[in-house]
Amino acid sequence: MELVIIADTHLPKRARELPAPVWAAIDAADVVLHAGDWVDVSLLDALERRARRLVGVHGNNDGPELRARLPEVAEVELAGLRVAVVHETGPKTGREQRCAARFPDRDLLVFGHSHIPWDSVAPGGLRLLNPGSPTDRRAQPFATYLTARVAAGRLDRVELHRLPPR
Template sequence: MKVIVLSDTHMPRKAKALPKILQKDLEQSDLIIHAGDFQSLDSYYELKSFGKLVGVKGNVDTLELQALLEEKQLLTLNGISIGVVHGHGSKLTTEKRAIAAFEGIKTECIIFGHSHIPILKYVDGTLLFNPGSPTDKRRQQSYSYGILTLNSEIHAEHVFFDHKE
């Protein structure tokens, strides 16, 4: 199972269209996970046009998206438990808020966004995965998104690229 993982697309403010490299992977995916900050309902529906989409609300999403999306999602894919949350808030770091969102819940992977910083690491046996942003790299060297390959195990990787066209 090929899962494309995104966050912080901030469309149309940071881009008018999804980068072509991302569009190609979206077309070949089994599932798309978006960890919040679509920004507009149009960008939500654009992603949905590529296939099955699971998303959570972020702190800059419109009122329509806030009403449509949950704060967090807990998925089981190929027997693997995956938590999805944006990670915004006022206390702790983004990473610690993401972990706290699933406290007491057994997850093998937590996907989060908000910081625009790509992260792929294990903490207490749980994979923490922030895909970065495909449209707003902020102070990062490259734009990015993630790919999860789910068989009996999780394989996570980032796709880094220099131009968002």
């Protein structure tokens, strides 16, 4: 099972649309995980039409229409992998311990908010992934997103993709 992991798209505030490589990855993926801060409901509509399967949550910059359609936390099982998606996890100090305590029965936690790519493993084995942002790199050198593969309940081939400058 092929995944695309995105967050903090902030459309159309930071960009008018997702970059073409992200759309190509979405078209090839089995599941798209979006960890919040969509900003405009039109991207949710487009992803619901285009993605084979979409798992998303709302973020702190998402208004009432997005909050009505998306949960704060999503929990799913993908090919045996127990996944949680949330927008915010708090400060980086203590993140692994805090998230392991909050999601003790999950194998993977996808989160956003910081626009900073993150890949770590908490005590007990919870993997934490933040894809950064494909549209709003802030202080990062590149806009980014993640792809990954799930097989037999395991996550492998996690790859951070750097997008060319706009």
